[in-house]
Amino acid sequence: MKYLGSALAIAAPLLAIPAQAQSSAKDTNTPTIVAQGSAPKVSAFITDGNGRTLYTLGDDKESKANCDAACMQHWQPYLTTTRPVARLVLPGLIDTIEHNGKRQVTYRGNPLYLFDGDTKPGDMNGKDFSSAAYMVSVLGEIEKPLPAMADAGPVLAEVMEHGKEVFASTCAMCHGAQGQGAFGTKLAGFDRLANTPDLLRTVVLGLNSMPAQGPLLSDDQIAAVTTYVRNSWGNEFGAVSVEQVKAAR
Known part of the structure; x- marks a missing residue:
């Protein structure tokens, strides 16, 4: 459960290069x-x-770009x-991969594109423009809409107490006893905890410097500690159920 906040925010190993990307790659340097x-x-x-957000298109097969001239009126292959x-x-x-005689960048086999309706950093208009356009996570997962998760029910006092115990023994060293952050990211007032599937994937499977907790904690423990940090x-983001944890494994 270490580095939960930072795991939701970043992935590594890392290389930071102080240069700007060019989708057309005009300058070979x-x-x-x-x-x-x-x-x-x-x-x-x-x-x-x-x-600018990079997307992959549902019409593309893994490692094969199928965006034709009509498609490219709005979707620009990310070339290099x-x-x-x-x-x-x-x-x-x-x-x-090869695309019309040029090299198109892929991420985990997914051909990448820029959308002409995104004009500034943080714009994500492509996913609303087309139901077949998807953002890609740093793990290479295609961010398709997730099915609705069953309501986990009310936040129970006994679950919060159990979660507090798990947090104290597993997470507090990195995130602070009051969620104020230490080696790990501050969890107090952390909006991304509202994303239940993302939170559970991170806790169960691990990410970056946070080791996978799936093999170490039971479904009951993960449900309790995630309920605790979310509330x-x-x-105030609601409960997490054991059934939701099982679905994330």
Whole structure:
């Protein structure tokens, strides 16, 4: 459960290169960058070096780009003439494929595009423009809409007490006894805890410097501690059930 907050926010190993990405890669001396983006209540996602959101398209098969001329009226393939560089993402997931005689950047096999309706860092208009356009997480997961999770019910006092005990023994050293942050990110008032599936994936599977807790904690313990952090220190995000934890494994 260590480094929970930072795990939701960043992924590594990391390479930080102070240069701007160019989707057309006009200057062969300028590296094409795949970087990390973040926004409230959204899993850490990938962007170009200028902070513009990168997408993959549902019409593409893994490692094969199928965006035709009509598609490219709105979707610009993310091209490169150099080896792409990772900035706060996983370098091993970055590769390229051939697309109309050029090299298109991929992430975990997903061909990447920029959307012409995104004009500034943080814009994510592409996912609303087309039901077949998806953002990509720093783990290379396609961020398709998740099915609604069953209501976990009310926040029970006994669950909060159990979660407090698990937090004290497993998480407090990094995140502070009051969620104020230490080596790990401050959890007090942390909006991303509202994203139940993302929180559970991080706790169960681990991310970056946070080890996977799935093999170490029971479903009951994970449900309790996530309920606790989601409803302490000013957070009011509701309960997490054992059934939700099981679904995340």
